[in-house]
Amino acid sequence: MRATLDQLSALRRDGVPCGIASICSAHPLVLRAALRHGRDTGATVLIEATCNQVNHEGGYTGMTPSDFAALVLRLAGEEGCPREQIVLGGDHLGPNPWRDRPPEAAMAEACAMVAAYVEAGFRKIHLDASMGCAGEPAALDDTTTAHRAALLARVADTAARKAGGEMPRFILGTEVPPPGGADHALSTVEPTAPEAARRTIAIHRETFSAAGLGDALDRVLGFVVQPGVEFGNHNVIRYDRTRAQALARVLDEEPALVFEAHSTDYQGEAALADLVADGFPILKVGPELTFVLREALYGLDLIASDLVPGYGDRPLAAAMERVMCAAPANWHRHYPGTTAEQRLLRHYSLSDRIRYYWPEHAAAEAVAALMEALRGRAVPLPLFWQHLPGAQGFADAPLIPEEVLIWRVTESLRAYHAACNPSKRRG
Template identity: 65%
Template sequence: MRVTIEDLPLLHRQGKKLGVTSVCSAHPLVLKAALRHGRDTGTTVLIEATCNQVNHLGGYTGMTPSDFAAMVETLAVTEQCPKDLIVLGGDHLGPNPWKDRDAEEAMGQAQAMVDAYVRAGFRKIHLDASMGCKGEPIALDDHTIAERAARLAGVAERAAAESGGASPIYIIGTEVPPPGGANHALDAITPTGPVAARQTHAIHAKAFQSAGIEDAFSRAIGLVVQPGVEFGNQNVIFYDRVKAHALAATLSELPPLIFEAHSTDYQGQGPLRELVEDGFAILKVGPELTFKLREALYALDLIASDMVPDYGERPLYHAMEELMCGAAKNWQSHYHGSDDEKRVLRHYSYSDRIRYYWASAQARTACDRLFKMLKGRKVPATLFHQHMPSAAAWADLDCDGEEIVIGRVRQSIETYERACGT
């Protein structure tokens, strides 16, 4: 069943508990899996990029919003996914990448970024100006956050009008887990309180009105709140709907809205379905998908080591270890403990900081070699059962490593879609 993100608030009010999966990744194989799933099922393919990942200056991927949109368009053609199924979103759009600068300078960069996103065809815009800039508190007060969000929305409205694009749909609210998961073990997460949720909506409504963009606020369909889910490096906090009951009930006291749930990775179908039923109708997932990608790549690395004489002993694993140790900035503040403990975390943490390295030339070369060495070989079922039982259906067929990886990622996407009821 095709559900658009605009449909979600009314559907929830009508008692139709449906949702949309938001795929937050820039990895081509993850995106291929999402687009292929959309092609085969006719469901909405919501793909989002974050402010740190993709921005007008390149972000850590080196891509601008127009670059990212072009990549998705090219992959969609390859996967034969209809263009009208695809929605591009921008996540946490605000001054976060420049928060070490004065507020006006950081907001100037954020405005340029939002302008670039909207002109590139991104339609779902999450406004997040919650972080303090140079000389400000780490967490800002609600009124400052809302005023800055409205300022960014004004930029988005002008960009859409000038470029002739569709009017943006907004997600407001900022009470979310740390992007990419927590960097320590967690025992529990407290859901957002009902009063805080109502206050967030009311203050944003007033800020948009003061900025003269009430029409833009009428397209704010979602509120980001903390439902009580999170993952750390080695554990997951699962959704407890009893604890979130008061928050979920708040939706009936607000204009037609839904909640957007961040960091839903690793929850599994049962908790995800409960989230959707309780009004968390946009489920964001990212690290889980690249975790599954890494899991499949490393399994194929082991299979090739076992069956291809000239391949070597886990060369992909060793290439990634060398790469991460040589450029530690993307994981060193997240992983702690002894050298052995950090080595395990580098490769197998739920926070999946290894995802920052797959785009490097060294990683791409190692993956390409892996796929080439296995291409066309018939892998016996016994090896799949040893290293990757979920791919046992590929036994004794001409091996295509890329297809196996895409299939493994797609299994997670299918779990989300079942939870969404579509």
């Protein structure tokens, strides 16, 4: 059975919890890997874009929601992934990209963005209006947040009725880790207090009902909470189910809801399976997938340096260092420390802010040169053992380098798939 978003709460109630991994990435190779994996497993392929990444003004990817949807569907067609398996989602949809403006202006942009997402076919919508705009506190109270979320939900429903097709499903709530991970080493992360989760649910329910949005309220799938998972630049706080049981029991009072877990990157299959079992079946992952993609690219860069005459000494890594240093805005305030420490983080931080730079022209040229240097070459087994352990199945045969990259991303996706489908977990 392929679990759908609408089935997750019922499956939990029935004692057969299943989950869905939410792929939060715009990198075409990550998307291709996810769609191929969906084709091969038959699982729901949930792909989400964030408000900063994709919006009606282009976001940092330069893509509008319709552009992103077209990219996903084009790749799905190339990979043979059926359209009915794919769900497009919008993450943190709210005023965040415009929070330096007055509230009315920022919310006007948020409304335009939400409408653009829904008109483009996105049907899983996380409404997040928790951040303060110009002249407001950095974090808003539940009541203000809920009123702004209700406004955005009305906009989403209006856009869906105009566009046709299914009505959107909503995720509410905002207690999430920092996007892309924390900037410092972590020792512990407190789960959301049960009373805080109850209060957030109650206030949103009251606000939506008072606004005449009962139909939208019936399509709320769940709420975002902090189950106690996080990653920083250097380390990972893994899920400890004993510390989250009081929070998980809130769902016993709310049988129609589930919780959504953000920053589940690097948790590993066992911790992810515990999250699903405890009522956190929507597992958001992003930086881990581009981190392992970078890992595979750098492994191939080393292989080509050893194998291909005239290729050079790690020219891809050198190119990425130049690109990141020339435009430090996407990493500088996130990577503290000495010059040497910052250099290490630029390439190997778990927050993987190098992911912002792959579309840059110099980076794309360096990747293309690597692909062509290795394409069709037979890579000896010891070089894979040395530079890319686990990829030895590609040894001693004409190489298609892109297949190595997709394989590495798929290894992470397999852990998520196993955790989300307990009956299919690897022994």
